[in-house]
Amino acid sequence: MQCFRKVTEDLYWVGGNDRQIELFENIFPLSKGVSYNSYLLLDEQTVLFDTADYAIGKQFIENVMSVLDGRDLDYIVVNHMEPDHCSLIGELLLHYPNVKIIGNAKTFPLIEQFFSFDLTGKTITIKEGDTFCSGKHTLRFIMSPMVHWPEAMMTYDETEKILFSADAFGTFRALNGNLFNDELNFDRDWLDEARRYYTNIVGKYGPQVQNVLKKASSLDIQMICPLHGPVWRSNLDYILEKYDLWSKYEPEEKGVMIAYASMYGNTENMAEILAVMLAEAGVKNIHMHNISKTHVSELISDSFKYSHIVLASPTYNNGIYPLMDNYLEDMKALSLQNRTIAVLGNGSWAPQATKLISAKVAEMKNMRLLEASVTIKSSLKEAQLEELNSLSRQIAEEVL
Template sequence: MSFKITNTVTWVGKIDWELRSFHGEEYSTHRGSSYNSYLIRDEKTVLMDTVWVPFSKEFVSNLKNEIDLKKIDYIIMNHAEPDHSGALIDLMKEIPDTPIYCTKNGKDIIKGHCHEDWNFVTVKTGDTLDIGKNKLTFIEARMLHWPDTMFTYYNGENILFSNDAFGQHYASELMFNDKADYDELMQEAIKYYANILTPYSSFVVKKIQEVLSFNLPVDMICTSHGIIWRDNPSQIINKYMEWAQNYKENQITLIYDSMWNSTRRMAEAIAEGIKESNKDVVVKIYNSGKSDKNDIITEVFKSKAILVGSCTINNGILSSTAAILEMMRGLRFKDKKAAAFGSFGWGGESVKMITEELKEGGFEIINDGIKEKWRPDEEGLKRCREYGKEFVSRL
């Protein structure tokens, strides 16, 4: 399958309708994904990125139907992660001498994955490649989200090939943002940012400011996953700037796991107290043992404060609670407040342990949390409701 994007650019990627997890099992892809690769035809022909390894042979076969492979003059690898570089081994068997343009880190990573020493040409910000009437300009985008990442700007059609930045795991034959379902698109875009780019937000701001300082007209942003931005592409740039600057909405999210529903009852009572005290705040509750972890992380990203709960088990906390806390620690959220809650039978260490994990994750701890012994009775639930009122009053 190929799809003409503009007069000179053709999409030659792969839509992965069946994909349900990414990065191993770390990222849920409810709506599938795509691996976007592009052909640019000027006096010279350029291939921009490839596809994931499972689709490598299919990619090369389809590419042969689109073009004589020997007519590809240059290959641009904006990012060396295997979902973009996965078809290189099969492709380079066909055209082994074709130069591969990438950053120095990109060369090292591709060699580390493929164990081949191809004809690499390393580039840095400001380097250009003349392809005939037009040229490509390379812009390093280190840590967005790997050390090798770069953008490529094509002046012939004012296109920014942004690789992972501004993308989404979203399978759609509609291709463009003005055709796709806007709500689905933005949900997948914010989920992608929250779960993948949050730790690199300071880099996002600096890189966007740098790109804007070049005063390059951008009529289209061609990402490497999901939908292409052609209708007002600056909207996703503006969203990234908003998301990158300690983003939060008027939302509080409660995350818990429970053995015998005691901690669940606490979560619901705390939420009732929050709503009684502040009817305008959005309150969401998730069982971390039953809900999708990446969807939970997206809600944490949107929240100004969170509460995390678990009963005590074996002098510790339930495994799903530990896992979501570890994810949050790695994402390094900024300017968010938090507290812990949980039920116990005899030890009661969970609240203290969760509090320490939240502190390690960069959250501002509101108080020492609340714990209830065994199954909370009406008095216990009342204490939880009062706790919810106190919590929201301190935000």
Template sequence: MDNLLTVPINDHLYYIGVNDRQTELFEAMWPLPDGVAYNSYLMTGEKNILLDLVKINTVSVFVEKLQEVLGDKPLDYIVVHHAEPDHSSAILNILDIYPDVKIVCNKKTVDFLKNYYDIEDNLIIVKDGETLELGNRKLTFYMTPMVHWPESMVSYEEETKTLFSQDIFGGFGTLDGGIFDDELRFDEYYLDETRRYFINIVGKYAKQALRSLNKLATTLDIKTICPVHGPVWRKNPQKIIDLYVSLASQEVQDGVVIIYGSMYGNTEKMAEAVARGVVHGGIKDVRVRDVSKTPFSYLLADAWKYKGVILGSCSYDNDLFPPMKFITEEFKHQKMKNNIWGIFGSYSWSGGAMKNLKAFAEDCKYEVLETQPEIKGAANNEDMEELMKLGEEMAKAILASKE
């Protein structure tokens, strides 16, 4: 039977993570409509080992859980896999309660602990592939740089074949009663939020992520995965491994996202015509997104997910519509490689949107469709036919890529 606040994973490992339903934006950027979990784990034995911490705003519940398991026993070690404050900012509170605890980290973590928390003492520095004996428990450490910070690492307990994976294999969303993958309906909710998490947080480091994932998958026999966000994987860890490998490889689906920027509705009508053309061309999975009202978190996720990405923008001061200009800069950072791109623009007098969309595509060396409508004012019947042609061309290109 579970304790009041904690959940046993095995006979010497406890889940003591917390849910955050108050924070609205992860990293002050990414929407959290259903919150996020900060996962932490306590390994007991001859020595008591805390693996990762939580964000400071949840520290009171976290301390309750920690002390529920420990009672009057000491905390001997804290393992810091990743020093980002959502996993480390409670550390000073824990040090106030357990001042003699030793901190296990790697060389690159030392600067973060010093700069964030003025911590320099009681550090145990581990290297890639090193096995550390902590009482009657053993952990082997593997460096995973830039997944997604330079000091990121994971650890592995051979005895139980458990991987403590830090942000790798994580996802958005609180854990509402169910902690393990076999206790919740992953595909009905967590799948999309895991995809969005990966693309928003790790996507720009996809190459490094894929390298680390291949390293872990080929080196270790993994039976349980304990990430710092999202569910604990005990029944089917291969499912989240396969998902992350697919995301890191940017395996796209046969669909199209059309992202438009429109001040007075004319460019929106153009986007609708393009969407109709896509469907007419044989692709049913189509999303039309307003760049002004859709958080760029979801725009990035859609562009990573779908084979076809079509951008349409009105002109604004001889340039792109500002929200469209922002999302194109974000696309540059993502370094996406498996998409087919389409563009269209509108203007009232001097233009600017299409010129800058072309420059964006050229800078990124994207494959761009030949049909590129540029429309003055509101679209007439001839313009609408050209817009539908763009959609049909996108559908044709996607279907041809399958062959």
């Protein structure tokens, strides 16, 4: 049975939700699922913006056929060739053999890599700034390479001032009937998942996102239709400002994230005591993660959120605790910058963690490493409390 929503007089959301998926890209946990958005324009000629993942294939095809209501599908615009948005092109070709596919020069080689169907006579290749008229609507194409694949582009409907933004401005989490941002409490219920999506999927490509934001600033955008998550039809500055901050690698909030690893509780105890010291110094915005129980995608999300990060870890096999090492590698790979880092280390016979973590942080771009790191042997003792308190005072002064 079809399940779609009207976006404007001529435009329909024909996507669907996957609440059974466990891992996005087989990496990122999705406890609240994800939506796959696709949009169908009914004009003199019909235009579909992207398809969806096989997981919702039956629902998607029913939605498209129901909205078309016997009409032919004339065009598919492929803004992004990642399989969660293009898997059903072949299915549509079976139902609508006369459909033509609109993409850029990098789109069609990827289609040939993923699929085996014959594209002869079915392709329209466009480039930056080209326009296409479907009747009442004029579509303009905007290249957005590496946001977050090289072929990625966006489509701007000049008539209704809608930006079809591909993976930009998307978020993890399935839609619960409410399609539009003003039908839900985004700040309360969606922001964390939007940040986790951006920082882990797109975070590495900040300069490219900045380029797209500059292009977008020249357009009169009244609505943003992303490929995941809610459609933005009000308060667009909210999500645009978030993307501007994230892509400049600037902290969203003044606060302290404490990420600790602990085998027998002693490193955890040191982290807990530091947290209390920070609280007593007046810091209210403190967030703690036991990295052995927190997926690294959440650690990355909060690393982008907070201005100050405390890394606490025991030494392991004369090196960095493996989960901490993995987190540090992700921070570096995703180009996290402009943070202040403090390090707490532990070790019973060869305490190397503080030195090794500090060395890894020093390899990252534009990171400020506090010199007042603290190293303990096995457990924190009274004699080192002032050392820890001195670190807490420095952090508190900077945050407050």
